[in-house]
Amino acid sequence: MTELKFYGHGLPGIMKKQLPGKLIVLEGTDGVGRSTQIALLREWLESEGYAVAATGFKRGKLAGKGIKSAMLGHTLSDTTMNLFYITDFADRLEQEIIPALRASFVVLLDRYLFSIIARAQVRGADPTWLRDIFGFALVPDSVFYLQADLANLVPRVLNARGFSYWESGVDILPGRDYYDSYVEYQTRLLAQFDSIADEFGMIRVDANQSIHHVFQAIQKQISQTIADMKPAKRSKKKSEIKQQGKESKSKAKKVKKHQ
Amino acid sequence: MAKLADGRALPGKLFIVEGIDGSGKSTQLDMLRKWLLGQGFCVAFSEWNSSPIVYKTTKRGKKKRLLTPTSFSLIHAADFADRMDRQMLPALKAGAIVLADRYVYTAFARDVARGVHPEWVRSVYSFAIEPTLAFYFRVSLDEALERILSGRPSLKYYEAGMDLGLSDDPYTSYRIFQEKILEEYEKMTSEFDLEVIDASLPLLEQQALVQDVVQNHLGDALRTEPRAWRQVLTSEGLIGHYLEKDVLREGEP
Numbered sequence: 001m002t003e004l005k006f007y008g009h010g011l012p013g014i015m016k017k018q019l020p021g022k023l024i025v026l027e028g029t030d031g032v033g034r035s036t037q038i039a040l041l042r043e044w045l046e047s048e049g050y051a052v053a054a055t056g057f058k059r060g061k062l063a064g065k066g067i068k069s070a071m072l073g074h075t076l077s078d079t080t081m082n083l084f085y086i087t088d089f090a091d092r093l094e095q096e097i098i099p100a101l102r103a104s105f106v107v108l109l110d111r112y113l114f115s116i117i118a119r120a121q122v123r124g125a126d127p128t129w130l131r132d133i134f135g136f137a138l139v140p141d142s143v144f145y146l147q148a149d150l151a152n153l154v155p156r157v158l159n160a161r162g163f164s165y166w167e168s169g170v171d172i173l174p175g176r177d178y179y180d181s182y183v184e185y186q187t188r189l190l191a192q193f194d195s196i197a198d199e200f201g202m203i204r205v206d207a208n209q210s211i212h213h214v215f216q217a218i219q220k221q222i223s224q225t226i227a228d229m230k231p232a233k234r235s236k237k238k239s240e241i242k243q244q245g246k247e248s249k250s251k252a253k254k255v256k257k258h259q
Numbered sequence: 260m261a262k263l264a265d266g267r268a269l270p271g272k273l274f275i276v277e278g279i280d281g282s283g284k285s286t287q288l289d290m291l292r293k294w295l296l297g298q299g300f301c302v303a304f305s306e307w308n309s310s311p312i313v314y315k316t317t318k319r320g321k322k323k324r325l326l327t328p329t330s331f332s333l334i335h336a337a338d339f340a341d342r343m344d345r346q347m348l349p350a351l352k353a354g355a356i357v358l359a360d361r362y363v364y365t366a367f368a369r370d371v372a373r374g375v376h377p378e379w380v381r382s383v384y385s386f387a388i389e390p391t392l393a394f395y396f397r398v399s400l401d402e403a404l405e406r407i408l409s410g411r412p413s414l415k416y417y418e419a420g421m422d423l424g425l426s427d428d429p430y431t432s433y434r435i436f437q438e439k440i441l442e443e444y445e446k447m448t449s450e451f452d453l454e455v456i457d458a459s460l461p462l463l464e465q466q467a468l469v470q471d472v473v474q475n476h477l478g479d480a481l482r483t484e485p486r487a488w489r490q491v492l493t494s495e496g497l498i499g500h501y502l503e504k505d506v507l508r509e510g511e512p
Binding site: 008009010011012013061062065066069076077079080083084086087090091094095126129132133135136 | 310312313315316319320323325326327328329330333334336337340341343344345373374375376378379382383385386
């Protein structure tokens with residue numbers, strides 16, 4: 001069960017106190033491997049018999065298109081862009097996330113309000129204003145903060161799609177090349193994430209490790225989060241899975257020792 | 260005096276009009292605009308829900324009925340923020356007069372009638388410029404409804420408040436929705452010190468009242484020589500039929 005707990009006044013029109021699904025969020029900067037981990041987690045959870053829904057930013061039916069076209073034109077002011085993102089967030093929360101939770105899904109989210117807050121604060125938005133607005137947002141069951149050093153992020157971004165206008169903060173750091181902007185912008189963004197992670201009690205995951213180690217670290221935590229849920233179908237190879245679970249636990253411990 | 264959210268004063272003047280549908284506020288604002296232009300003031304204008312970029316999303320949400328009370332409120336705030344930054348703020352910084360047809364109070368009335376928390380929507384708009392004067396055109400529900408509904412217009416889904424499930428009949432729904440909005444406006448008159456105008460008075464009497472109040476707040480608002488181009492035409496013996504069109508479009512009385 002997800003306790004229907006909001007950061008503030010909540011959403012109008014929701015009567016129930018609990019939702020049978022689970023809301024799990026992966027946060028972190030560009031290139032940290034959120035989508036890879038979500039793909040892995042989704043497969044793992046589905047093989048365990050859970051119904052899984054995965055969604056991310058700018059995919060809302062309402063404002064997704066509008067944001068994308070505004071990003072192409074670089075035309076909106078900071079406040080407008082923030083409100084556009086928040087509109088998309090509200091739309092996805094009400095139209096996709098809450099209905100999925102109501103239907104007992106495990107919802108894996110690629111970024112939540114924390115990315116919007118970090119991005120907005122780097123651009124000088126009022127922190128109180130942002131927190132007041134997000135009073136309608138549902139408190140997730142767990143939030144993982146995938147944390148990696150800039151030195152590890154750069155090659156990943158280059159291998160994936162290169163430095164983008166927005167992820168390099170070129171809108172606020174004009175007159176530099178994309179690499180310099182990227183380094184400066186991500187440094188500022190990581191600092192914001194770091195303080196937001198403490199403020200909202202996110203579970204920190206060291207994403208400098210291998211993809212496998214990161215996966216196992218998250219898997220271990222999620223197992224606890226979903227412990228009170230019953231999967232739709234019990235897997236036949238129950239003992240094997242238990243065995244695997246033990247292995248991954250011992251591996252996770254080893255990783256800690258290595259650090 | 261118009262003020263930024265942080266309290267800093269802006270050299271320009273911001274006058275806004277509010278009221279339920281059918282209160283006649285837009286007519287009054289148009290009359291005020293012509294009167295100000297006639298005196299040579301620089302006047303910029305901004306209308307609720309008209310940002311060229313955000314409006315497309317709002318329209319899409321309304322057409323496909325994707326909007327919830329929360330996203331309805333947020334997308335209108337995005338629209339407002341865009342217009343504030345592009346239309347209102349630059350003109351106010353330049354010392355001009357800005358007239359706005361509906362302002363944050365529309366959101367406070369309408370979104371709260373839709374069920375969002377009054378404090379929440381006020382915090383969403385906390386970045387808004389504080390207007391020099393905010394006029395509220397007070398009209399009875401029956402009179403406003405008669406003005407709007409006498410022609411039996413087709414009411415749109417959100418306009419009629421159909422999303423609230425108040426009634427299956429758009430006209431009944433619209434009436435209940437407008438009544439809730441009216442209640443919210445009435446609560447706000449003291450909260451925000453709105454300048455109340457009796458909208459049941461004849462048009463010109465209302466306008467005289469508006470002008471009386473505005474007059475005291477004009478101060479040193481930016482002026483232009485409105486007909487400078489006419490002198491050129493006269494002295495150069497030109498007709499100016501291209502010029503006249505463009506200038507008229509920019510809002511010459």
